[in-house]
Amino acid sequence: MPNPANDPAPLPYFATAAKGTEGLLREELRGLNLRPIRGDRGGVHFGGNLFDAFRVCLHSRVAMRVLELRGQATVSDDDQLYDFVSSLSFEDVLEPRLTLAVSATVNSSQLTHSQFVSRRVKDAIVDRQRRTLNERSDVDAHNPDVHIVVHLAKNRASVYVDLAGEPLHRRGYRPSHVEAPLKETLAAALVQLSRWDRESPLLDPCCGSGTIALEAASMAANLAPGLLRRQFGLERHSRIDVAAKRAFDDCREAARGEVVWERAELVQGSDIDIDAITMAKEAARRLDLGVQFSRRDILNLAPEPTPLTIVTNPPYGVRLEGGEALARRIGQSLRKFTGSKVVVLSPDPVWLTAMERAPDLEHALFNGNIECRAFGWKL
Numbered sequence: 001m002p003n004p005a006n007d008p009a010p011l012p013y014f015a016t017a018a019k020g021t022e023g024l025l026r027e028e029l030r031g032l033n034l035r036p037i038r039g040d041r042g043g044v045h046f047g048g049n050l051f052d053a054f055r056v057c058l059h060s061r062v063a064m065r066v067l068e069l070r071g072q073a074t075v076s077d078d079d080q081l082y083d084f085v086s087s088l089s090f091e092d093v094l095e096p097r098l099t100l101a102v103s104a105t106v107n108s109s110q111l112t113h114s115q116f117v118s119r120r121v122k123d124a125i126v127d128r129q130r131r132t133l134n135e136r137s138d139v140d141a142h143n144p145d146v147h148i149v150v151h152l153a154k155n156r157a158s159v160y161v162d163l164a165g166e167p168l169h170r171r172g173y174r175p176s177h178v179e180a181p182l183k184e185t186l187a188a189a190l191v192q193l194s195r196w197d198r199e200s201p202l203l204d205p206c207c208g209s210g211t212i213a214l215e216a217a218s219m220a221a222n223l224a225p226g227l228l229r230r231q232f233g234l235e236r237h238s239r240i241d242v243a244a245k246r247a248f249d250d251c252r253e254a255a256r257g258e259v260v261w262e263r264a265e266l267v268q269g270s271d272i273d274i275d276a277i278t279m280a281k282e283a284a285r286r287l288d289l290g291v292q293f294s295r296r297d298i299l300n301l302a303p304e305p306t307p308l309t310i311v312t313n314p315p316y317g318v319r320l321e322g323g324e325a326l327a328r329r330i331g332q333s334l335r336k337f338t339g340s341k342v343v344v345l346s347p348d349p350v351w352l353t354a355m356e357r358a359p360d361l362e363h364a365l366f367n368g369n370i371e372c373r374a375f376g377w378k379l
Helices: 022-031 050-059 078-086 114-133 184-193 211-221 242-257 261-266 274-287 323-334
Strands: 013-016 037-040 043-046 065-074 100-107 146-153 156-162 202-204 267-271 292-295 309-312 341-346 361-367 370-378
Touching: 013 050, 022 037, 022 043, 022 184, 050 065, 050 242, 065 078, 078 114, 078 156, 100 114, 114 146, 184 211, 184 341, 184 361, 184 370, 202 211, 211 261, 211 267, 211 274, 211 309, 261 267, 267 274, 274 292, 323 341, 341 361
Parallel strands: 100 146, 202 267, 202 309, 267 292, 309 341
Antiparallel strands: 013 043, 013 065, 037 043, 065 156, 146 156, 341 370, 361 370
């Protein structure tokens, strides 16, 4: 077990990210002029204040959550965990009138059950409320005012307050019950990996419900990904006073003023599935982005007159009929786009040869629990 005394000084905030996207998130945080920052497995630690954390919630395209560190300790049993959490103060974010939820992840520790850890942490928090305030918060597992996150790894417990609320991939332009096969944060990471200049055309020829194209169009238009969110988790916390609300509102207003709507027209999406295209068009309407969606078969695409960037997530696994042969036919169609850049996300190693040349880019990314690769070529 590493000696905590040898660990670097903890930074107050941690932005989580899908495995393989941590480096891209680090680039984003640098672009937001945040210092210091330190990459880690599963995300990036960063310094600053609560307003800086709000800016990450509003502007980051890759972060999944933004967490505020409340304490760390080594614990080997549930009593030590309870005593440690009981020593932490949450009064600045959690009043008894506000609801609470606790979630936990556990790895290589003597405490092995995440639900038990969550329950023990919840008990420590509400018991402290009873002792100090004579009342306690209710639990709301689905839409809490305050979400506490616990990471327990090698008996080292880190306790955070979640500042994002709903995961940040939920941009607010899709109905809450609709989940795309590719999370918006991963789609944004894929576009960033393509190193698209945001000034030339971009096409997703297997666009499905439009996630990659919409993320690219948002980038081109400089539309902050959190602008459609009604609020973030931290805005429901006790410490948010009138001055803080005004600062957050001013930050949103400044972001709206930086949008260049017409630049979204650089982006196109196409798919053979008319129902998926209909969903993509509706999402673009909600975002007010002029993305050009059309019904076309990737196997019959005619090359564009000028080079462009192609970023796509072709169907695979249960979504793919035709297997390796179809992947090679897709590769054959994409090879027609001489002078263009192509980036394909797939777990299928057939893409190592489907373009009849080795990829210039190969980057591991995880789509949920599925290990994929972003393969890239300059044609």
